[in-house]
Amino acid sequence: MASIHPHINFNGNAEEAFNFYQSIFGGSFSKIIRFKDLKSEDFPVSAHEENKIMHIELPIGPSSLMANDVPEALGRTNENENRSKIVIKADSKEQADKLFHGLATDGQIEMPLSDSPWGTYFGMLRDKYGIEWMIDFTPQTK
Secondary structure (H helix, E strand, O other): OOOOOOEEEEOOOHHHHHHHHHHHHOOOOOEEEEHHHHOOOOOOOOHHHOOOEEEEEEEEOOEEEEEEEOOHHHOOOOOOOOOOOEEEEOOOHHHHHHHHHHHOOOOEEEEEEEEOOOOOEEEEEEOOOOOEEEEEEOOOOO
């Protein structure tokens, strides 16, 4: 079966954001490529962008969260877009609480984590980097 691996664009702070995500989810980065690693005559990189992230990957369960810094020549990414959210299906209510409150640090809670009318434990937030998350735990029914 195919799997989904979210990819996020950042404006020069991908490494900072991913260190934050690593502190929430744990694990180790499976890949970090900086723009300087690809620098060549065909792919010039300015000195002030060479340490920015070309690709970073953090495995989370069977998938990975991936990102890059957008080179200045391509403009800025909109940090307040409202088209997509990353959904986390938690294994327990305790895990949902931990992930939600960790990601909400210095962010904005859009819907507090609580029992939902549709039978799940659910909440939404925008983290301090502008990324939108939905945390969902579905209790087992008997």
